[in-house]
Amino acid sequence: MEERAEDRVADAPPENWVDTHAPASLRPYARLARLDRPIGWWLLLLPCWWSVALASKGWPPLVLLFLFFIGSVAMRGAGCTWNDIVDRDIDAAVARTRLRPIPSGAVSVKQAWGFLALQCLIGLLVLLTFNGFAIGLGFSSLILVAIYPFMKRVTNWPQLVLGLAFNWGALMGWAAVRGELSLAPILLYLGAVAWTVGYDTIYAHQDKEDDALIGVKSSALKLGAKTAKWLWIFYGLMIAALLAAGAIAGLGFFFYPVVALAAALLVWQIVTLDIGDPARCLRLFRSNRDFGLIVFVAIVAGQVA
Numbered sequence: 001m002e003e004r005a006e007d008r009v010a011d012a013p014p015e016n017w018v019d020t021h022a023p024a025s026l027r028p029y030a031r032l033a034r035l036d037r038p039i040g041w042w043l044l045l046l047p048c049w050w051s052v053a054l055a056s057k058g059w060p061p062l063v064l065l066f067l068f069f070i071g072s073v074a075m076r077g078a079g080c081t082w083n084d085i086v087d088r089d090i091d092a093a094v095a096r097t098r099l100r101p102i103p104s105g106a107v108s109v110k111q112a113w114g115f116l117a118l119q120c121l122i123g124l125l126v127l128l129t130f131n132g133f134a135i136g137l138g139f140s141s142l143i144l145v146a147i148y149p150f151m152k153r154v155t156n157w158p159q160l161v162l163g164l165a166f167n168w169g170a171l172m173g174w175a176a177v178r179g180e181l182s183l184a185p186i187l188l189y190l191g192a193v194a195w196t197v198g199y200d201t202i203y204a205h206q207d208k209e210d211d212a213l214i215g216v217k218s219s220a221l222k223l224g225a226k227t228a229k230w231l232w233i234f235y236g237l238m239i240a241a242l243l244a245a246g247a248i249a250g251l252g253f254f255f256y257p258v259v260a261l262a263a264a265l266l267v268w269q270i271v272t273l274d275i276g277d278p279a280r281c282l283r284l285f286r287s288n289r290d291f292g293l294i295v296f297v298a299i300v301a302g303q304v305a
Helices: 017-021 027-032 039-055 062-086 088-092 109-127 132-140 142-151 158-166 169-178 183-204 208-214 219-248 255-271 278-286 288-304
Strands: none
Touching: 017 027, 027 062, 027 109, 039 062, 039 158, 039 169, 039 183, 039 288, 062 088, 062 109, 062 142, 062 169, 109 132, 132 142, 132 169, 142 158, 158 183, 158 219, 169 183, 183 219, 183 255, 183 278, 183 288, 208 219, 219 255, 219 288, 255 288, 278 288
16 A cells, blocks of 8 residues: 555655655664664764774774764664654654654554664674774663663753763774773763754754643753753854864864864854744754764864875
8 A cells, every 4th residue: 555645754854765765564664763864873873983083093994984884873773763662652642753653553562672672783793893892882871872761751851861872972983993982082972962962952842842741851841942042052062072172182283174164054053043943943953964074074184184
């Protein structure tokens, strides 16, 4: 039976490859892993790439970049699957999420658990290719991943916990290259956490009416009309931490003008934000992929130029 447009998840890009090319039997699982919305794995992957580039002298190793790509796609999917298992009742009550595979009935909870195990296995196989220090560091992130879906029930700042979990790659990349941690990747990680709080607050403004009705907490509800003012703080911390990490790592001159370009994109997000326009919020949220790619170019430029 042909799928109707109104049966597709609300915030997936139109004509995405899952809707147009994935076999019908696999489509619900691809949606459960958010493969129809690649922005999520980009935002998980890019801090990994930043950290690999920051730790490398010269060009970052392509093998590591590829391994982090595979791991990020798998673990982003696993995280989304876990989140949807935990939040299935909440998702059913929110307009934007009620057509997700579990609340819509396309995937049962039992099937979702099996799919979660498969994705975790792929992530584990990638992790085991790293050195011992990086393997241990990777396992330590699982606590944050496990508790994140519950945070919206107990705190106005679930975005902070998301940032702590989602940017673990800012530590992992350095650890995979050097087998240890130092101040530079820690600063990169802290800055990336602030960045995530900012962009996910923008994202959360899409759901604030439904969240308020069902009692779910978020930084969007907490900050409300003050969101833009707080974004200056969150994004300012990101740029300050990034500059400090680059300086400590000894990056060259070309790092700095490219970072200025990345900072300009964040400024554009703030000055064009309309928290009452869900489509605008989604567009600004997605622009953070471009920000992350510019930061990656900046770090590589600082290493090789």
